[in-house]
Amino acid sequence: MLLIPCPWCGPRDEAEFGYGGQAGVAYPRDPGALTDEEWARYLFFRDNPEGPFEERWNHSAGCRRWFNLTRNTATNEITPISPSGDASPPGNVATGEVGTASASWDAATGGPR
Amino acid sequence: MADPTPPREPATMVERISPLAGFAGVSDTRLRVREIPFLRQTNLRADPGKVPPSLGLRLPMEPGTWLRSGGADVLWLGPDEWLVIGDVDLPRSEDVAVTDVSAQRTTILVAGPGARDLLAHGCAIDLHPSVFGPGRCAQTTLARAQVVLVAGEDEEFRVLVRASFARYLADWITDAAVDY
Numbered sequence: 001m002l003l004i005p006c007p008w009c010g011p012r013d014e015a016e017f018g019y020g021g022q023a024g025v026a027y028p029r030d031p032g033a034l035t036d037e038e039w040a041r042y043l044f045f046r047d048n049p050e051g052p053f054e055e056r057w058n059h060s061a062g063c064r065r066w067f068n069l070t071r072n073t074a075t076n077e078i079t080p081i082s083p084s085g086d087a088s089p090p091g092n093v094a095t096g097e098v099g100t101a102s103a104s105w106d107a108a109t110g111g112p113r
Numbered sequence: 114m115a116d117p118t119p120p121r122e123p124a125t126m127v128e129r130i131s132p133l134a135g136f137a138g139v140s141d142t143r144l145r146v147r148e149i150p151f152l153r154q155t156n157l158r159a160d161p162g163k164v165p166p167s168l169g170l171r172l173p174m175e176p177g178t179w180l181r182s183g184g185a186d187v188l189w190l191g192p193d194e195w196l197v198i199g200d201v202d203l204p205r206s207e208d209v210a211v212t213d214v215s216a217q218r219t220t221i222l223v224a225g226p227g228a229r230d231l232l233a234h235g236c237a238i239d240l241h242p243s244v245f246g247p248g249r250c251a252q253t254t255l256a257r258a259q260v261v262l263v264a265g266e267d268e269e270f271r272v273l274v275r276a277s278f279a280r281y282l283a284d285w286i287t288d289a290a291v292d293y
Binding site: 009061062 | 176177190191192194237238251252253254259
Protein backbone atom coordinates (compact mmCIF):
# COMPACT_ATOMS: atom_id res chain seq x y z
CA MET A 1 0.00 0.00 0.00
CA LEU A 2 1.41 3.36 -1.00
CA LEU A 3 1.34 6.26 1.42
CA ILE A 4 0.39 9.21 -0.75
CA PRO A 5 0.96 12.78 0.45
CA CYS A 6 -2.20 14.77 -0.22
CA PRO A 7 -1.22 18.46 -0.30
CA TRP A 8 -4.24 19.24 1.88
CA CYS A 9 -4.79 16.25 4.15
CA GLY A 10 -1.25 14.94 4.56
CA PRO A 11 -0.15 11.33 4.08
CA ARG A 12 -3.02 8.93 3.46
CA ASP A 13 -3.43 5.37 2.34
CA GLU A 14 -3.49 4.71 -1.38
CA ALA A 15 -6.99 3.23 -0.97
CA GLU A 16 -8.36 6.74 -0.38
CA PHE A 17 -7.19 7.93 -3.79
CA GLY A 18 -8.20 7.65 -7.37
CA TYR A 19 -5.58 7.57 -10.11
CA GLY A 20 -5.75 10.16 -12.84
CA GLY A 21 -3.01 9.07 -15.18
CA GLN A 22 -0.27 11.18 -16.69
CA ALA A 23 -0.24 14.81 -15.66
CA GLY A 24 -0.06 17.70 -18.04
CA VAL A 25 -1.92 16.22 -21.01
CA ALA A 26 -3.40 19.34 -22.52
CA TYR A 27 -6.79 19.37 -24.19
CA PRO A 28 -6.35 20.27 -27.83
CA ARG A 29 -6.97 23.93 -28.55
CA ASP A 30 -9.10 23.13 -31.57
CA PRO A 31 -10.36 19.57 -31.28
CA GLY A 32 -12.36 19.87 -34.47
CA ALA A 33 -9.21 20.45 -36.51
CA LEU A 34 -7.54 17.23 -35.41
CA THR A 35 -7.24 14.25 -37.66
CA ASP A 36 -8.55 10.97 -36.34
CA GLU A 37 -5.02 9.85 -35.65
CA GLU A 38 -4.15 13.00 -33.71
CA TRP A 39 -7.34 12.67 -31.72
CA ALA A 40 -6.60 9.03 -30.96
CA ARG A 41 -3.11 9.99 -29.84
CA TYR A 42 -4.56 12.61 -27.52
CA LEU A 43 -7.07 10.15 -26.09
CA PHE A 44 -5.07 6.98 -25.75
CA PHE A 45 -1.32 7.58 -26.00
CA ARG A 46 0.56 8.19 -22.76
CA ASP A 47 4.18 8.07 -21.69
CA ASN A 48 5.20 4.88 -19.97
CA PRO A 49 8.60 5.58 -18.46
CA GLU A 50 10.60 3.42 -16.14
CA GLY A 51 11.50 6.02 -13.56
CA PRO A 52 10.05 9.35 -12.47
CA PHE A 53 6.57 9.93 -13.82
CA GLU A 54 4.42 12.97 -13.16
CA GLU A 55 0.87 11.87 -12.59
CA ARG A 56 -2.47 13.06 -11.28
CA TRP A 57 -4.25 11.76 -8.21
CA ASN A 58 -7.62 12.54 -6.69
CA HIS A 59 -8.14 12.24 -2.95
CA SER A 60 -11.57 10.76 -3.52
CA ALA A 61 -12.25 9.53 0.03
CA GLY A 62 -10.92 12.73 1.61
CA CYS A 63 -10.91 16.31 0.42
CA ARG A 64 -11.77 15.24 -3.17
CA ARG A 65 -9.13 17.54 -4.68
CA TRP A 66 -6.91 16.77 -7.65
CA PHE A 67 -3.18 17.19 -7.35
CA ASN A 68 0.01 16.18 -9.10
CA LEU A 69 2.94 14.23 -7.82
CA THR A 70 5.99 12.54 -9.25
CA ARG A 71 6.21 8.81 -8.70
CA ASN A 72 9.09 6.59 -9.68
CA THR A 73 7.38 3.78 -11.57
CA ALA A 74 10.21 1.37 -10.78
CA THR A 75 10.49 1.98 -7.04
CA ASN A 76 7.18 3.71 -6.20
CA GLU A 77 9.23 6.42 -4.53
CA ILE A 78 7.11 9.56 -4.40
CA THR A 79 8.85 12.90 -4.60
CA PRO A 80 7.26 16.11 -3.35
CA ILE A 81 4.26 17.55 -5.09
CA SER A 82 5.21 19.09 -8.37
CA PRO A 83 5.33 22.90 -8.27
CA SER A 84 2.51 23.14 -10.78
CA GLY A 85 0.29 21.16 -8.42
CA ASP A 86 -2.65 22.71 -10.17
CA ALA A 87 -5.90 21.92 -8.46
CA SER A 88 -7.72 21.44 -11.73
CA PRO A 89 -7.33 18.36 -13.89
CA PRO A 90 -4.57 19.17 -16.37
CA GLY A 91 -7.01 18.17 -19.08
CA ASN A 92 -8.36 21.68 -18.72
CA VAL A 93 -5.20 23.70 -18.51
CA ALA A 94 -4.37 24.03 -22.19
CA THR A 95 -5.71 27.55 -22.18
CA GLY A 96 -4.26 28.38 -18.80
CA GLU A 97 -7.59 29.95 -17.96
CA VAL A 98 -10.06 27.21 -17.20
CA GLY A 99 -9.97 25.81 -13.71
CA THR A 100 -7.60 28.36 -12.23
CA ALA A 101 -10.01 29.36 -9.50
CA SER A 102 -7.18 28.78 -7.07
CA ALA A 103 -6.05 32.38 -7.09
CA SER A 104 -6.14 32.52 -3.32
CA TRP A 105 -4.06 29.39 -2.93
CA ASP A 106 -0.32 29.27 -2.87
CA ALA A 107 0.69 29.45 -6.50
CA ALA A 108 4.07 27.88 -5.79
CA THR A 109 2.93 24.68 -4.15
CA GLY A 110 -0.75 24.50 -5.06
CA GLY A 111 -1.30 23.83 -1.39
CA PRO A 112 -2.71 25.88 1.44
CA ARG A 113 -1.05 29.21 2.10
CA MET B 114 -42.33 28.40 -3.73
CA ALA B 115 -42.30 26.89 -0.28
CA ASP B 116 -44.00 28.51 2.65
CA PRO B 117 -41.31 30.84 4.07
CA THR B 118 -42.25 29.97 7.64
CA PRO B 119 -42.86 26.24 7.72
CA PRO B 120 -44.16 24.83 10.98
CA ARG B 121 -41.39 23.41 13.15
CA GLU B 122 -43.62 20.63 14.43
CA PRO B 123 -43.44 17.57 12.22
CA ALA B 124 -46.69 16.73 10.54
CA THR B 125 -48.55 14.10 12.44
CA MET B 126 -48.86 11.91 9.37
CA VAL B 127 -45.10 11.64 8.94
CA GLU B 128 -42.85 9.98 11.42
CA ARG B 129 -39.16 10.84 11.21
CA ILE B 130 -37.06 7.71 11.34
CA SER B 131 -33.32 8.04 11.71
CA PRO B 132 -31.00 5.75 9.71
CA LEU B 133 -30.04 4.01 12.95
CA ALA B 134 -33.43 3.88 14.63
CA GLY B 135 -33.34 1.07 17.15
CA PHE B 136 -29.52 1.02 17.37
CA ALA B 137 -28.75 -0.17 20.88
CA GLY B 138 -25.26 1.29 20.93
CA VAL B 139 -22.70 0.57 23.59
CA SER B 140 -22.78 1.80 27.16
CA ASP B 141 -19.73 0.89 29.17
CA THR B 142 -17.22 2.60 31.43
CA ARG B 143 -14.59 2.48 28.68
CA LEU B 144 -16.80 3.03 25.68
CA ARG B 145 -20.04 4.79 24.88
CA VAL B 146 -21.57 4.55 21.43
CA ARG B 147 -24.89 5.97 20.36
CA GLU B 148 -26.51 7.72 17.45
CA ILE B 149 -27.08 11.46 17.46
CA PRO B 150 -29.90 11.62 14.92
CA PHE B 151 -31.16 14.53 12.84
CA LEU B 152 -28.26 16.97 13.20
CA ARG B 153 -28.74 19.79 10.75
CA GLN B 154 -25.86 19.92 8.31
CA THR B 155 -25.12 22.56 5.72
CA ASN B 156 -22.46 22.38 3.07
CA LEU B 157 -20.63 25.59 2.16
CA ARG B 158 -18.60 26.19 -0.97
CA ALA B 159 -16.79 29.51 -1.24
CA ASP B 160 -13.52 31.02 -2.32
CA PRO B 161 -11.64 31.28 0.98
CA GLY B 162 -10.59 34.80 0.05
CA LYS B 163 -14.12 35.95 -0.68
CA VAL B 164 -16.16 34.81 2.31
CA PRO B 165 -18.61 37.63 3.02
CA PRO B 166 -18.76 38.87 6.64
CA SER B 167 -22.56 38.68 6.38
CA LEU B 168 -22.22 34.90 6.60
CA GLY B 169 -21.87 35.33 10.36
CA LEU B 170 -19.52 32.37 10.70
CA ARG B 171 -15.80 32.03 11.17
CA LEU B 172 -14.48 29.38 8.82
CA PRO B 173 -11.46 27.25 9.73
CA MET B 174 -8.79 27.77 7.08
CA GLU B 175 -6.33 25.18 8.32
CA PRO B 176 -6.91 21.79 6.71
CA GLY B 177 -8.34 19.16 9.01
CA THR B 178 -9.63 21.44 11.73
CA TRP B 179 -13.01 22.52 13.02
CA LEU B 180 -14.18 25.31 15.28
CA ARG B 181 -17.34 26.49 17.01
CA SER B 182 -18.74 29.70 15.61
CA GLY B 183 -22.15 31.33 15.64
CA GLY B 184 -23.71 28.46 17.56
CA ALA B 185 -22.56 25.84 15.07
CA ASP B 186 -19.60 23.60 14.45
CA VAL B 187 -17.78 24.44 11.25
CA LEU B 188 -15.65 21.68 9.74
CA TRP B 189 -12.95 22.09 7.10
CA LEU B 190 -13.73 19.68 4.26
CA GLY B 191 -11.58 21.12 1.53
CA PRO B 192 -9.78 24.31 0.52
CA ASP B 193 -13.08 25.81 -0.59
CA GLU B 194 -15.56 23.60 1.23
CA TRP B 195 -16.90 23.51 4.78
CA LEU B 196 -19.60 21.62 6.65
CA VAL B 197 -21.69 23.51 9.17
CA ILE B 198 -23.29 21.34 11.85
CA GLY B 199 -25.92 23.14 13.84
CA ASP B 200 -29.30 24.78 13.62
CA VAL B 201 -28.29 27.96 11.85
CA ASP B 202 -29.88 29.72 8.93
CA LEU B 203 -27.18 30.97 6.59
CA PRO B 204 -27.86 33.96 4.37
CA ARG B 205 -27.87 33.47 0.63
CA SER B 206 -25.08 35.21 -1.15
CA GLU B 207 -23.52 35.25 -4.60
CA ASP B 208 -20.15 34.31 -3.17
CA VAL B 209 -21.22 31.26 -1.18
CA ALA B 210 -23.02 28.11 -2.25
CA VAL B 211 -25.16 26.92 0.66
CA THR B 212 -26.60 23.42 0.44
CA ASP B 213 -28.60 21.61 3.09
CA VAL B 214 -27.17 18.10 3.39
CA SER B 215 -28.82 17.10 6.66
CA ALA B 216 -30.29 13.95 5.22
CA GLN B 217 -27.01 12.78 3.73
CA ARG B 218 -25.34 11.66 6.92
CA THR B 219 -26.18 10.61 10.41
CA THR B 220 -23.87 10.94 13.39
CA ILE B 221 -22.51 8.23 15.64
CA LEU B 222 -20.98 9.36 18.91
CA VAL B 223 -18.02 7.24 20.00
CA ALA B 224 -16.73 8.31 23.39
CA GLY B 225 -14.72 7.10 26.32
CA PRO B 226 -11.16 5.98 27.06
CA GLY B 227 -11.45 3.15 24.52
CA ALA B 228 -12.86 5.30 21.72
CA ARG B 229 -9.54 6.13 20.08
CA ASP B 230 -8.46 2.48 20.00
CA LEU B 231 -11.79 1.42 18.60
CA LEU B 232 -11.59 3.94 15.75
CA ALA B 233 -7.95 3.09 15.07
CA HIS B 234 -9.04 -0.54 14.65
CA GLY B 235 -10.66 0.35 11.33
CA CYS B 236 -9.03 3.59 10.29
CA ALA B 237 -5.63 4.11 8.69
CA ILE B 238 -4.93 7.70 9.68
CA ASP B 239 -2.85 8.61 12.73
CA LEU B 240 -5.30 9.05 15.61
CA HIS B 241 -2.70 9.73 18.29
CA PRO B 242 -3.85 12.60 20.56
CA SER B 243 -0.82 14.65 19.55
CA VAL B 244 -1.97 14.56 15.93
CA PHE B 245 -5.73 14.11 16.17
CA GLY B 246 -6.65 15.99 19.32
CA PRO B 247 -9.71 18.13 20.04
CA GLY B 248 -10.41 20.53 17.21
CA ARG B 249 -9.26 18.18 14.48
CA CYS B 250 -11.47 16.58 11.87
CA ALA B 251 -10.75 14.31 8.94
CA GLN B 252 -12.49 12.79 5.99
CA THR B 253 -11.27 9.27 5.70
CA THR B 254 -12.49 5.69 5.75
CA LEU B 255 -13.56 3.71 8.79
CA ALA B 256 -13.98 0.02 8.14
CA ARG B 257 -13.90 0.91 4.42
CA ALA B 258 -16.88 3.25 4.76
CA GLN B 259 -16.34 6.92 4.00
CA VAL B 260 -16.75 8.99 7.13
CA VAL B 261 -16.00 12.38 8.59
CA LEU B 262 -14.27 12.01 11.96
CA VAL B 263 -14.60 14.90 14.38
CA ALA B 264 -12.49 14.94 17.53
CA GLY B 265 -14.00 16.72 20.52
CA GLU B 266 -13.02 17.22 24.13
CA ASP B 267 -12.87 14.36 26.63
CA GLU B 268 -12.21 11.62 24.08
CA GLU B 269 -15.52 12.20 22.34
CA PHE B 270 -15.60 11.56 18.63
CA ARG B 271 -18.40 12.16 16.24
CA VAL B 272 -18.46 9.87 13.24
CA LEU B 273 -20.49 11.29 10.38
CA VAL B 274 -21.48 8.53 8.02
CA ARG B 275 -23.73 8.34 4.99
CA ALA B 276 -27.21 7.18 5.88
CA SER B 277 -26.92 4.15 3.62
CA PHE B 278 -23.69 3.06 5.32
CA ALA B 279 -24.84 3.81 8.85
CA ARG B 280 -26.30 0.43 9.68
CA TYR B 281 -23.22 -1.37 8.40
CA LEU B 282 -20.89 0.90 10.34
CA ALA B 283 -22.96 0.63 13.50
CA ASP B 284 -22.80 -3.15 13.25
CA TRP B 285 -19.04 -2.98 12.69
CA ILE B 286 -18.56 -0.69 15.70
CA THR B 287 -20.70 -2.90 17.89
CA ASP B 288 -18.64 -5.89 16.87
CA ALA B 289 -15.29 -4.15 17.27
CA ALA B 290 -16.33 -2.69 20.62
CA VAL B 291 -16.13 -6.15 22.15
CA ASP B 292 -12.33 -5.82 22.05
CA TYR B 293 -12.24 -2.49 23.84
